[in-house]
Amino acid sequence: MGWADSAERHCDVLVVGAGIVGLAHAWEAARRGLRVIVLERDAACIGASIRNFGFVTVSGQRAGSSWARARRSRERWAELAPQAGIDILQRGAWICARRPEAVALLQAFMSTEMAAGCELLTPSEALRRHPALRAEGLGAVLYSPHELRVESREAIPRLAAWLATAHGVQFRFGEAVLQVQTPRVISARAEYRAERVVFCGGAELNGLFAPLWAPHGLRQCQLQMLRVRPPAGWRLDAPVMGDLSLVRYEGFSALSEAQALRARLAADEGESLAHGIHLIAVQSADGSLVVGDSHHYGPVLPPFASAEVDGLILRHLRENLALDEVEVLERWVGHYPSSPSHPCLVLAPDAATRVVAVTSGTGASTAFGLAEELFSGW
Numbered sequence: 001m002g003w004a005d006s007a008e009r010h011c012d013v014l015v016v017g018a019g020i021v022g023l024a025h026a027w028e029a030a031r032r033g034l035r036v037i038v039l040e041r042d043a044a045c046i047g048a049s050i051r052n053f054g055f056v057t058v059s060g061q062r063a064g065s066s067w068a069r070a071r072r073s074r075e076r077w078a079e080l081a082p083q084a085g086i087d088i089l090q091r092g093a094w095i096c097a098r099r100p101e102a103v104a105l106l107q108a109f110m111s112t113e114m115a116a117g118c119e120l121l122t123p124s125e126a127l128r129r130h131p132a133l134r135a136e137g138l139g140a141v142l143y144s145p146h147e148l149r150v151e152s153r154e155a156i157p158r159l160a161a162w163l164a165t166a167h168g169v170q171f172r173f174g175e176a177v178l179q180v181q182t183p184r185v186i187s188a189r190a191e192y193r194a195e196r197v198v199f200c201g202g203a204e205l206n207g208l209f210a211p212l213w214a215p216h217g218l219r220q221c222q223l224q225m226l227r228v229r230p231p232a233g234w235r236l237d238a239p240v241m242g243d244l245s246l247v248r249y250e251g252f253s254a255l256s257e258a259q260a261l262r263a264r265l266a267a268d269e270g271e272s273l274a275h276g277i278h279l280i281a282v283q284s285a286d287g288s289l290v291v292g293d294s295h296h297y298g299p300v301l302p303p304f305a306s307a308e309v310d311g312l313i314l315r316h317l318r319e320n321l322a323l324d325e326v327e328v329l330e331r332w333v334g335h336y337p338s339s340p341s342h343p344c345l346v347l348a349p350d351a352a353t354r355v356v357a358v359t360s361g362t363g364a365s366t367a368f369g370l371a372e373e374l375f376s377g378w
Helices: 020-031 065-084 100-109 123-129 152-167 210-216 243-247 258-268 270-274 307-320 363-376
Strands: 010-016 036-040 090-097 119-121 140-149 170-173 177-181 184-187 191-199 219-229 280-283 289-292 296-298 327-338 344-350 353-358
Touching: 010 020, 020 036, 020 065, 020 152, 020 191, 020 353, 020 363, 036 152, 036 191, 065 140, 065 152, 065 363, 090 100, 090 243, 100 140, 100 243, 100 258, 119 123, 123 140, 152 170, 177 191, 210 344, 219 307, 243 258, 243 270, 258 270, 270 307, 289 307, 307 327, 344 363, 353 363
Parallel strands: 010 036, 010 191, 036 170, 191 353
Antiparallel strands: 090 140, 119 140, 177 184, 184 191, 219 289, 219 296, 219 327, 280 289, 344 353
């Protein structure tokens, strides 16, 4: 039966968007025995979901629902990865504290429930276990065992292929959605009927459902990232972050001890803070490192990457890892919708439609937990 046939355009759940948020909701619906169709405007997923670290972060997520979603999402990644042929390239995370204020903040974090399973290591302990860390100036290292890392540009298409073959999810790529009036959905190619619709449109804030987004003060966030090649044989055991990460990740930055670190960084690293830079470095199967990132905000952002920002990111890489020189292989920018107050938004224009956005740049880390919550409460 051809895809244009009427029976092929009826489903229980229609998901708009084949990024990680859309795929998470498609899987959750399929797990519940529902017939699912996914519409994606591009010929392949090329948005924020493949332009990131593939870093499923648990420690450091905002206390409460975000942290719980991240833990659940991590479990789902561990479950689906071997089934979908997705390699988990790294496990755990190392957060390097180089300023006394950062050490004090990590000590405070260890008193919270979110520190369960984590270790706060002395420099000598950390360097013995992970010699790739830069020894100079190291004050303490938080090791978290909870994180997973996949290669986003490979994992997202493999996840979609697995949903199609193993769960019968139907994908329509290259098909923009023009109108949603559940149960009726009109695309640029066909008309569909769905009992429920989940709209996961990513960074598009001025198209469908724009009036719903307006009261929430959303804006675009643009980030810069790089792929670099270290010397042959150089290994990074797990993702690494630094002091600047501690004032961006709300599981740390919401603690009172973060105020002193923020003030110290304002004096030491005002330029990096102005560009929203914090270090994350992860390693790919070919030995290259994905490094970033920066954060710039606005209603619209120029598509031009800044050499100054790249230079700052690479400086922080050298300060935290035992690397003096790297070769830059790729540079790119990514975008996601950002909210100053909400890590995610789920809007309900009617009883059969949900409009979903992860507005904190944590789609890979929280989308599966968010999808489970949505369907459990719908």
